[in-house]
Amino acid sequence: MKTHVISVLAGDGIGPEVMPVAQAVLDSACEGSDVELRWEERPWGTDYFRSHGRMMPLNAIDKMADTDAIFLGAVGHPEVPDAETLWGMLIPIRREFDQYINLRPIKSLPGVRSPLANHEGIDLVIVRENVEGEYSAVGGRSGVGTEYAAAYQQAIFTKHGVSRAVSFAAELASERNGDLVSATKSNGIVHTMTFWDEVVAEVAGGFPEVRLTPMLIDALSARLVQSPQSFDVIVASNLFGDILSDIAAATVGSIGIAPSANLNPEKRHPSMFEPVHGSAPDIVGRGIANPVGQIWAGAMMLDHLGHPDLAVDVELALRSVLSSGLSTPDLGGQATTVQVGDAIVAALAGK
């Protein structure tokens, strides 16, 4: 028996509603295999913040360090600034555990309405640098309270940081069809993006089977809307990757159900798996949150833990339920969170 210990951070809003449903699906995927998931629940997030003044205890990172993965629900609450909730939980976990890759697979899905006229055959992956770049703690303000007030934010790109993200992306591209697009803005953001271009070209040069195409972020965003089918692997900085991931998810209509994996590819630290959606305060407590994003993130977790076969089982079960038309109201259906989960469990049992 192979046992994986998973830190469960259901978090805020609909997080605690979709999390148990996803856990049940993953448990049932493991049934009959030699894999077992042991869940360690951590009640951290905005409620914890209210009583303790922090999103997580001081030793939170230590407590999770020896677990095999982190399964995150949602973080954020309308009454607490995002800068507090996210920089108190999501971002420190990504950084402390050096989860330097954010992986966002985007695929055409059955039963999901896309805004595009032609949305068949979309299958791309966005590899986002996840710990440096435009998201930096370096910055501040001057002239506070005067008409000359200003704010500064330093973007920081290191050769180390860019190289490893690009290596990961090039490796992935070489396992797929060999096309790698790099998102840049070296015509407008001259200091960091010309550096990005140079490092990307150098690293990609080590993968002769990979065709590298640098593309300006504005043109790339537009082309992602015009023909998402023309992309395979896109590598992007922290901010550009964030934006592109959501555009790409929108093209397949999956913004509410897409998964996101925050990886430490060398497995020196636990990786974190989360749905792309937020805490959705508007629908909390109604039992109608869509659990698909959480479950799909769970499938990525199984894959990362070394069980691609189980991941495929979950994904196929997901797809069969989506095709059947059973869905929560956000996708136009009338099912509850639990009903969707049960249907996916049933599909897994019938596999």
Next chain:
Amino acid sequence: MKTHVISVLAGDGIGPEVMPVAQAVLDSACEGSDVELRWEERPWGTDYFRSHGRMMPLNAIDKMADTDAIFLGAVGHPEVPDAETLWGMLIPIRREFDQYINLRPIKSLPGVRSPLANHEGIDLVIVRENVEGEYSAVGGRSGVGTEYAAAYQQAIFTKHGVSRAVSFAAELASERNGDLVSATKSNGIVHTMTFWDEVVAEVAGGFPEVRLTPMLIDALSARLVQSPQSFDVIVASNLFGDILSDIAAATVGSIGIAPSANLNPEKRHPSMFEPVHGSAPDIVGRGIANPVGQIWAGAMMLDHLGHPDLAVDVELALRSVLSSGLSTPDLGGQATTVQVGDAIVAALAGK
């Protein structure tokens, strides 16, 4: 007779192909009115760079300072780094003439293929802060040549700079339907974007008839793909505005024909009008470049010069030719640059 002196910077690539066609259209729009355009041609750009080592002469800004507007074709050449061409011409003009607003109108167009299933009724404007923010000259590198190399880029947002952009946008929103969306990323980019949010809220507070909705750039980009019809006026920083403008143009299929106005709203300095497309080196010299973006930019110029009636004439002529199906190959037609121009002139004559 009202005479306007226009600095003409045809620039690089297809710039010199579409420029004379656009000039002819604008001249014919003015015919029979009391408006006259006097064109001052400036042969600056990459050819000039080749022989002089600069994109424009040292006194270029002085030479244009007393003209009423700048009509720009395209800037950029595959053999010269963008950082050289754009920061040697486009960006300095925007900054020296304090063209702090980049205005990008996006409207559904007849005869233009959109990638969206539902692309009727799109009518929005993006107001982009155009001279500060993420596009800053402040930055550099450390550890060059070592494995510890890094690059830094400072984003700089001033209260002055953000306020005036937001005032412009709020003013515009109050003349339209009162909806103003502000693009932010205060959950990830904490120093400058929380500042942006504060200044935006303060300025918008002075426009009680305007409903302000801050929206995260990732979610906003996705929603722009999902339902562009739900937007009216969007105000955004330099980088976010750049990206959003191209996404929005993609939704109406107009990326190759959209116009862009770089405004100094107080008219203390000349404003600049340009098509969104670049120099398109791949089709240079074939006479098939689409002149619509240049012409449409010219319509915005007429409007800015105080002749909204003439601007409307040009836009209607454009639309009637687009509906007739006459178009260059990029829009699926077989017409040449000159044929499209002639058709628009004919439509104007028949008005």
